[in-house]
Amino acid sequence: MRLRVLGCYGAEALGYKSAAFLINDLLLVDAGNINSLSGADEISGIRHLILSHAHLDHIKGLPFLAEQLAEGGKGLEVFGTEETLSSLRQHIFNGSIWPDLSKLPTPQNPAIRYMKMLEGVPVAMSRLSVKAVPVNHTVPTVGFVISDDGSSILYSGDTWTTDRIWEEANNTVNLKGLMIEVSYPNRLKERAVITRHLTPLLLTEELRKIDLKNGMMIFIYHLKPPFVDEIKREICELKMDNLVLLEEGDVFEV
Ligand SMILES: [Zn+2]
């Protein structure tokens, strides 16, 4: 499975793009940034978007991506839980903030097709299988287990301490990579609790719940831009060989 990082931070600032990851060139995992895609060919290859939740740093690129795909005669399948899709309908594509792209350019060929996901039920997308698993954030949020014939990757979504997705990790054969959020440095643990995010120390507590197999990579993302240097220092101090801090432009075969 090919993982490409389009953006990997928990907000946007100069030099930092928010969360968006491309799997096998056709499945977009969150849509915080689409400006790293170069040209119409790359954009037109995207068939499906899976959204962990409706926070702005995960959906910001969606209105513009869907419009571009619609101009090429293709729409975008937008997968999410009922709560996430309902937030998009009510608060973004409501005719006030942005047009209702589930009816435009035409109701027969809309830019967006909403596809409801049920927690724990795998959904086939092209040659991939994706399962949504609830995590622990301030709004209803899911992580994902994404699998192809040979391997699986787990994406945590935004989360504070949680259990069910790690149980899912332990029950997934061929799990090769874990993408886990870390948003705040250790000294801001209180803020992490209030906003339901992880710090490096909380990450180590979560990792104890996982049966980490040899060669399994742990990809860290969602650092909040004002604290990047501090968080990176604290992650390095964990001295774990298999931890990778993701950067825009990274490509991994897992
Ligand atoms: Zn976020």
Ligand SMILES: [Zn+2]
């Ligand atoms: Zn969030």
